[in-house]
Amino acid sequence: MSHGAVPHGPVGGAPPETPANWPVGYPAGYPVAESDRLTRFVARLYARTPRWVVPLAAVGCVAAGIGYTLLSDPTRSAPDALPTCLLKLTTGLDCPGCGGTRALWYVLHADLPAAARHHFLFVFALPFLAYLFVAWAGRQAFGxxxxxxxxGPKLVGGFLAAWLAFSVLRNLPWPPFTALYV
Incomplete structure (x- = not known):
């Protein structure tokens, strides 16, 4: 080892000593930078926060989105009413999420065929996303x-590929793809 070099891993096959302030899951043998005041404040705040606060905040965000959808009635608003999709406004193309708010509005009114007409993949994914959220929030808040x-990654990749294909096909200007316009 050269002069002034600091060993960062096992020397001679022996595992390095783990310092007391070592982060959990951090690879052994690497130096840990000293935390700044903001990081220490956030860490203390996180340690003192009840475990149900983050799921409650997430429920609040979901409720705000549902409330916005119900109050705005996206099925009756003008196509150029604010807020609007910047991609659609600038290019005239439907974005990958185009029709999602209208689909949510129809789901909330129990009209699944109309919801699927506006964004089939959103309607397909909704029960899975809802279950994943309930499982996560229930584990976080109540154990x-x-x-x-x-x-797995293959399933996520397959879904994203289907979403990409759906996003491209719904913008093609000839039948039968024009039926996918929203």
Whole structure:
């Protein structure tokens, strides 16, 4: 080892000593930077916060989105009413999420065929997303152990590929793809 070099891993096969302030899950043998005041404040705040606060905040965000959808009635608003999609406004193309707010409005009014007409993949994914959220929030807030959905990278990649294909096909200007316009 050269002069002034600091060993960062096992020397001679022996594992390095783990300092007391070492982060959990951090690879052993690497130096840990000293935390700044903001990081220490956030860490203390996180340690003192009840475990149900984050799921409650997430429920609040979901409720705000649902409330906005119900109050704005996106099915009756003008196509150029604010807020509008910047991609659609600038290019005239439907974005990957185009029709999602209208689909949510129809789901909230129990009209699944109309919801699927506006954004089929959103309607398809909604029950899975709802279950994943309930399982996560229940585990965080109450310690529930609901059965896990096994969603691997191949399934996520397949869904994203289908979403990309749907996004491209709905913008093609000839039949039968014009039926996908929203």
């Amino acid at each position: 529930w152990r609901l059965p896990e959905l096994r969603i």
